[in-house]
Amino acid sequence: MCSGWPNNLGDDAVAKCGNIYTEYGLDPILYDDTKQLEIIQYDMVNFNNVGLAVITVFQVITLEGWSHLMYNYQDAASYLQSSLFFVLVVIMGAFVAINLVLASIMHSFLEVAQKKNMLAENEREGTQG
DSSP states (O other): OOOSSOOOOOHHHHHHHOOHHHHHTOOHHHHHTGGGOTTTOTTTSOSSSHHHHHHHHHHHHTTSSHHHHHHHHHHHSOHHHHHHHHHHHIIIIIIIIHHHHHHHHHHHHHHHHHHHHHHHHHHHHHHHO
16 A cells, blocks of 8 residues: 555555655645646646636647646546546547537638629629620
8 A cells, every 4th residue: 555656545545654745744835836836737727616627628628738637637536537538528629629610710711702702703794894
């Protein structure tokens, strides 16, 4: 149980096994300065409420730093569930939803271009006749 590897055993394992912080009386947040670590993204992206969850899912869909989030949630919760969730969100969000949005934008662009061509054609016919 006290292998030294990161695990999800909870506070019970820390009480039984100890850790470097408790042995030397250090506060891990102040000592490691975890609030400043980019990989932690402390209190910026999480699932604590609906608004932050939407921002977090949007960040994953845009593929901006989603792997760091996945690694953090793998450490905090189940490895398998976190991996499945993030991979499915990336596949469904980034590759399907984003492509649908781009297809809609392209369709609108083509409609506008077609209308411009029709107006230019009508204008040419008007000046020729």
